[in-house]
Amino acid sequence: MARNLGCFNLPVVDVARARAFFGRLGFSFDAVFCDQNTACMRVNRQTMVVLHARSRFAGYAATPICDPGQARETVVAFSASTRQDVDVCVDGALAGGATVLREPEDLGFMYSRSFCDLDGHAWEVVWMDGSRISAG
Incomplete structure (x- = not known):
């Protein structure tokens, strides 16, 4: 089975601030997967970095952030x-x-x-x- 790292998740304090920062570096965002608590940043066609509000990320983490x-x-x-x-x-x-x-x-x-x-x-x-x- 071929493997691909499709999604990398990171907690951020302020999603809008993080989205603006990475947008200035030339990254685009997939609007389908973005809301006030999440920004889905495209790295390439197969890979995304998902920037989550810390409270949302906590729902994914099994241990403290x-x-x-x-x-x-x-x-x-x-x-x-x-x-x-x-x-x-x-x-x-x-x-x-x-x-x-x-x-x-x-x-x-x-x-x-x-x-x-x-x-x-x-x-x-x-x-x-x-x-x-x-x-x-």
């Missing part, structure tokens, strides 16, 4: 088409109130930058040129 500003459960990574696209996205996030998670990493064949969004969730934007990976 962690504070992403205090503990890191995951770093959500997505690809960019070019190195410049990495910079444009992360610079836009920082201009919108995000904070730097780590310093940029440049391995020649791969370039990445990371940030924490307005709710403290960690994101990494990665460009990679597989043809530049040296054998061995």
Whole structure:
């Protein structure tokens, strides 16, 4: 059976604020699955990130919701088409109130930058040129 990560769920303090933040970074939203407590953000044709009000997310979680500003459960990574696209996205996030998670990493064949969004969730934007990976 082929597997696909179709939906990634995150709790946010303010859905409208989170939707505006990610909208400024170029993400679109599926209106069918959006309401005042949920914003369904399209990453690509198969993958969505669903931003839930913390109270709604609590209904999905079997344990208390962690504070992403205090503990890191995951770093959500997505690809960019070019190195410049990495910079444009992360610079836009920082201009919108995000904070730097780590310093940029440049391995020649791969370039990445990371940030924490307005709710403290960690994101990494990665460009990679597989043809530049040296054998061995």
